[in-house]
Amino acid sequence: MFPEYDIIVVGAGHAGCEAAAAAANLGSKVLLITMNMQTIAQMSCNPAMGGIAKGQIIREIDAMGGYSGIITDHSMLQFRMLNRSKGPAMWSPRAQSDRMMFAGKWRQMLEQTPNVDFYQDTVTGLLIKEGRVTGIVSGLGHEIMSKAVVLTNGTFLNGVIHIGEKQLGGGRMAEKAATGITEQLVGLGFESQRLKTGTPPRIDGRSLDYSKMEEQKGDDEIVGFSFVDIPKMKPEQQRSCWITYTNQEVHDILKTGFEKSPMFQGRIKGTGPRYCPSIEDKINRFAERERHQLFVEPEGFNTVEIYVNGFSSSLPEEVQLQALKLVPGFENCKMFRPGYAIEYDFxxxxxLKFSLETKLIQNLFFAGQINGTTGYEEAACQGLMAGINAHQKVKELEPVVLKRSEAYIGVLIDDLINKGTDEPYRMFTSRAEFRTLLRQDNADIRLTPLSYRLGLASQERMDRVQAKTDAVNKVKEILGNISLEPGEINQFLESIPSAPLINKQKVLQLLLRPNIGLQEMQNSVARLKVALVEFDNETLEQVEILTKYDSYIEKEKELVAKMSQLEDLIIPDSFNYTKLVSLSNEARQKFTKIKPRTLGQASRISGVNPSDVQILMVFMGR
Structure with missing residues (x-):
C-alpha cells in the first residue's frame, strides 16, 4: 500500500510541518503522518507568532528557506515591533494571527510542495533493526518503511488534560493522546520525563465591554517576517488587541478553587513553564501583587472568539468563569471553552546529537516539545533543522549545525543538548551572548548563503541578499563622502534637540549621536535626500545600525573568534573521562553522559567549571 519513504515525519504541528517542508524541498520523499488532517499547523494556544527572541527565530527560519515567516505574513491580524525603545539587538517582531487562516495557509503550502505525501493515522511504534530506525507502525496496523523518522509529537505522548478534578486523556482538547511510543523508547534505553503546559479559556467577544479596557493598536509600519516580497495588510486594516487587569476580588474567587486544583493537590506531576505560569500559580507565587495584566486577543477576522492571554488555568470551569466576570470589561462574558492544563511525556x-538525531538509535530525530521546549517558534526551528539533517543523513551528507554565534536557533539547540531542561524551555534574547550579531534585521545576511548552498533558498532569495548587502555598502560609501555644513544641519539638530555644529562634519560621524536617525536626517537635509533617494527604509536602517553599533559588533566578533578556537578542538569519541581523577565528579559524569564533541561544547555543559575544561585541555595535549 505504501512505498518506502526517505523520511517519515510523525506529527503535523509547527515542528512537523517545517521538518516535512525542509526535507521535501531538499529532494527527499516525505510522508507526513498526523492523527487529524484538519488540525495541521494548529495554533493550540496563543494565536500569535514572534515576540521577544521568538521573532528573531521566525526570521531565521525564513532566511533558511522555512515557511513560518511567509505564512505569518499571509495570516496576520496585527503587527508590532517590540522593544523599539531599546537597541536593535532587542527589536523583536510579533504578529497576532488569524488562527484558521494560519493553519489553512500551512496546509495549502505543504500540499503545493512536491515530495510531500500525507496520511491520517496514529503512530504506535517504530520499526528498528540493528540500532537503526527503518519505519513506523500505525494505529491501523500498517508498517510503513523509511530511511529516517522525525518524531514531532507535541503534547500528545501519553497526554492528560486537567480541568479541576476532571482528567481526560488527550493531547489537545477533543483530541486523543498518543500511546506506545514512549513505552517502546524507554524499553530501548531512553530516559523519559513529564512536563506540563496550559491554555486559557476562550471567550465570546460579543459579550465583552471594550470601553473598560486599554486599546493596543498595531504599528503604523508593517515590516513583517519574511525577507521575500509578500503583499501585507495595510496598517488601518489591523485588528486591535486590548489590555485589562485582574484585581483582588478576582484573586479571592480563584483561591476558592485551590482545593480542587490539580496543580496544588498534586495530581499534576510535570513541571510547568516558568515564564508563562497559570493564573492560579501567579496569585500563589506573587501574593503581594494586587493585579495581573491580561491581553484580550482576537482569534481571527471572521470569528468573535477571544483568547485571554495571561489567564491560563486548570481550575474548575465554574471558578474560571466566576473569576473572569469580575475582570473589568468581562462582567457579562460568555465562555466558549474553559482553560486547561495538559501533562505529557518528553x-x-x-x-541527542547536535543534528537532533538520537544517540541511541541511528536516523531517528526528535523536534519540538518532545525535546522539552515550549512555543511554536522554538518547535518550528527544531523541525526545520531536524528535517534538513534527516535529509542529510539519508543522502550520506554532513549534518548542518548552526553555532551559537550564527543564530538563535544555534543557541537553542546548543542549550538543549549541553544543559538539558527540567522545565519547558523558552527562548529569550538574554540566552544569546552574541545578540548584537544575531539581530532580526540581518537574519537573511547571516543564514541565506548557507541555505542557498544546501539547496533550500532560491536564487531569487540569494540575489536579494546580495542586493541588500551591495546597497548597504553603497550607502555607507555615500555617507562617508558627504560632509554637512552647520547651516545645512543645525536647524534639524536643534529640533531634536542635539548640539549644533560649529564646523562641518561627516554624516557617518553625526550618526554616532544616540538621538539621530538616518531617515529623519535625510528628510530634513535636502542634499542628503537627493543622495539617498534610490534607497529604501530597510537599507537606511541597516546602515544606521551598523554605524551606531560598530564597536559593539566588532567586540562580539572578537569574542566569537576566541570561542571558535575551542570549537575547533575535537574530543575523540573514545575519550575515557573516568580515568581523569582530577576532574570534578559532576564534570566526569556529565562528560561521560553527553560525550561533548569539542572543548567548546564541553565548556558549556551545565555544572562544568573552567578548571574542568583546563584539565581536559592538558590531557589532550593543549
Missing part, C-alpha cells in the same frame, strides 16, 4: 534532549 525526552531530555541531552540524549
Amino acid at each position: 525526552f531530555p534532549p541531552t540524549q
